[in-house]
Amino acid sequence: MSAPPDRRRLGAGVWPAVFVVAVLLALWELWARAAASASILFPAPSVVGAVILRQGRNGELFRTTGATLLRLASGFVLGGVPALLLGLAMGFSPRVRAAVDPLVAAAHAIPKIAVLPILMILLGLGEAPKIAVVAAAAFFPLLISTMAGVRQISPLHFEVAHAYGASAPRVFWRVLVPGSLPQILSGVRLAFNAALLITVALEIVAARNGLGATIWLAWQTMRVEELYASLAVTSLLGVGFNGVLALVGRRLVPWHATPEI
Amino acid sequence: MSFQCEHLSKSFALRGGFVQALEDITFRVGEREFVSIVGPSGCGKSTLLKLIAGLLRPSAGSVVLTAASDDERPASALVFQEHGLFPWMTVLENVAFGLEARGVGRAERHERAMAFIASVGLAPFAHAFPHQLSVGMRQRVGIGRAFVTDPRLLLLDEPLGSLDAQTRFLLQEELLKLWTRSRSAVVYVTHDIEEAVLLGDRVLVLTGRPGRIQGEITVPLGRPRKLEYAVDERVSAIKWQIWGMLEEEARRSLALASREPLPAEEGAVP
Incomplete structure (x- = not known):
C-alpha cells in the first residue's frame, strides 16, 4: 500500500538532481569553450565525453x-x-x-x-x-x-x-x-x-x-x-x-x- | 487445567542493595476464569506476569500449572504493553509468530492467523506493516499473536493502557468476545480499577513496594458482560471498595514522588 507514494518520491528525488547536474555541465562547457586557457586544466565535458566514447569503442x-x-x-x-x-x-x-x-x-x-x-x-x-x-x-x-x-x-x-x-x-x-x-x-x-x-x-x-x-x-x-x-x-x-x-x-x-x- | 501461584516472591539487585518487588503472592486461577489484577504503577504487576510466563525466576515460591498430559497447548502466552510487535513483519506474520515459534507449518499458521485477523476486521491490513496501523489496530495484532497459540493461560499486561477512552471501550468488548470463544483462562493486569471490575470474574488488588495482595473481590456480574455495566451501581460500589484499599498507598507514593524519585519504575526492572 505504500508503493505508489514511494515511487512518486523516487521520481521527485531524481529529476531535480538530473537538472542540477545538467546545468552545471552546461556552464562548464560554455566556460571551457570561451576561455582557451581554462580548457587546458578543465577540458569541456563534451571533450571528456568524446574520450569516454572512444575508449568504449576500442574496449579500453x-x-x-x-x-x-x-x-x-x-x-x-x-x-x-x-x-x-x-x-x-x-x-x-x-x-x-x-x-x-x-x-x-x-x-x-x-x-x-x-x-x-x-x-x-x-x-x-x-x-x-x-x-x-x-x-x-x-x-x-x-x-x-x-x-x-x-x-x-x-x-x-x-x-x-x-x-x-x-x-x-x-x-x-x-x-x-x-x-x-x-x-x-x-x-x-x-x-x-x-x-x-x-x-x-x-x-x-x-x-x-x-x-x-x-x-x-x-x-x-x-x-x-x-x-x-x-x-x-x-x-x-x-x-x-x-x-x-x-x-x-x-x-x-x-x-x-x-x-x- | 488449574494454575496456581504459591508464596511467590521476587527481589532484584539494585545499586548494591536489594529491591523487593513482590512478596508472598498466592492465588489460583480456575479453568476459563478471567482474573484481573489491579494496582498502582510500580507495584510489580509486570514482574508478576513475567514470573508466570517463565521470563523471570522467582526468588522464592513457585508457579504451578497443571493440565492433562495429552494437552499440547502452550502453558501461557503473554500480551505485551505497546511496541511488542515486530516492525519488520506484516500483520499476518506478527499474528502467526507465536505459532511459528512453536514450529507450526507455514500453511497452517497462516490459516489460523488469517482466521483471527478476519474475525477482528483487520483482513484488509493483513499484509500491512505495524507502522501503517493505528495504535488500536496494533494492539489487536498483539492480542491476536497470543490468542492464536490457544494458550491454557493468557497473560495480558495493560494491553489497552495506551489507547484513548473510546477505542479502549470497544477493545474491552472485543477482548471479552475473543475470550468467550477461546478455551483460555486469563490473568489481566491493569491500573484502571473500572476496567479490572468490568472484565474480571475476580479482582486481585495489589499494593506496591513490595507488591502484596491486599484483597480479593468476586465480581457479581453475569456473562456476557455488557458495556452498560459501566454505570451499574454494583460496579460503582466495588470500585469504591477497591479505591479504599489503594487510596492510602496512592497518597503516600504521591507525597513521596514529589520529594524524591522512586528507586525503580516497573518498566526499568530487568
Whole structure:
C-alpha cells in the first residue's frame, strides 16, 4: 500500500538532481569553450565525453573499469562477509564486544594504504596485497554499522521472541537479522564507497591497470581529458552502486517508512 | 487445567542493595476464569506476569500449572504493553509468530492467523506493516499473536493502557468476545480499577513496594458482560471498595514522588 507514494518520491528525488547536474555541465562547457586557457586544466565535458566514447569503442574503457571492479568486488566480499559475522556477534554479545572493540578502534585508525608495502612483502607483488587492502577498507564501516544495527534492536523484541519460545536460529533469522538490516544496508553503502576510494588510490600507487593507473598515466603524460574521463567513470560507478543499493533497500526493508540509505 | 501461584516472591539487585518487588503472592486461577489484577504503577504487576510466563525466576515460591498430559497447548502466552510487535513483519506474520515459534507449518499458521485477523476486521491490513496501523489496530495484532497459540493461560499486561477512552471501550468488548470463544483462562493486569471490575470474574488488588495482595473481590456480574455495566451501581460500589484499599498507598507514593524519585519504575526492572 505504500508503493505508489514511494515511487512518486523516487521520481521527485531524481529529476531535480538530473537538472542540477545538467546545468552545471552546461556552464562548464560554455566556460571551457570561451576561455582557451581554462580548457587546458578543465577540458569541456563534451571533450571528456568524446574520450569516454572512444575508449568504449576500442574496449579500453571496459578493460580498465573491469580491472578496478574485480579488485573492488573481491576485496568487498573478502572484507564484508567477516565484518557482517563479527558485527552481528559484537552487537549481540557484550563479552565479544568488550574483547574486540579496542582492537577494532586501533586498527580502524590506521590508513589502510599505509600497510600496502608490508602486505606486498608478505603476499607478493600481484593482486593479493591490493585486494587485502580493499578488504580492510570495506571491513570496518560494515562492522561498525552492523554492530550498531544489532544494538539498537529493542530488548523487548528479544523478550517477545523468548516468551513465545523461539529457538536460537529463529531469533537470529526473525529478530536479529531483520532488526539490524537497515543499518547493515547503510554500512554496505559506506563500505562500498570506502572500498572504491581505496581501490583507485592504490591503483595510482601500485597498479599497472585499472582506473587509478589510468588517471596517473594520463596525468604524467599531460593528457588531461583522459584523466577526467577516468574520474567521470569512477564517479558513475559510485552513483550506479548507490542507486542500485537504494532500490535493493526498498525491497529488503519495506517496513521502514523512510529508508535510511 | 488449574494454575496456581504459591508464596511467590521476587527481589532484584539494585545499586548494591536489594529491591523487593513482590512478596508472598498466592492465588489460583480456575479453568476459563478471567482474573484481573489491579494496582498502582510500580507495584510489580509486570514482574508478576513475567514470573508466570517463565521470563523471570522467582526468588522464592513457585508457579504451578497443571493440565492433562495429552494437552499440547502452550502453558501461557503473554500480551505485551505497546511496541511488542515486530516492525519488520506484516500483520499476518506478527499474528502467526507465536505459532511459528512453536514450529507450526507455514500453511497452517497462516490459516489460523488469517482466521483471527478476519474475525477482528483487520483482513484488509493483513499484509500491512505495524507502522501503517493505528495504535488500536496494533494492539489487536498483539492480542491476536497470543490468542492464536490457544494458550491454557493468557497473560495480558495493560494491553489497552495506551489507547484513548473510546477505542479502549470497544477493545474491552472485543477482548471479552475473543475470550468467550477461546478455551483460555486469563490473568489481566491493569491500573484502571473500572476496567479490572468490568472484565474480571475476580479482582486481585495489589499494593506496591513490595507488591502484596491486599484483597480479593468476586465480581457479581453475569456473562456476557455488557458495556452498560459501566454505570451499574454494583460496579460503582466495588470500585469504591477497591479505591479504599489503594487510596492510602496512592497518597503516600504521591507525597513521596514529589520529594524524591522512586528507586525503580516497573518498566526499568530487568
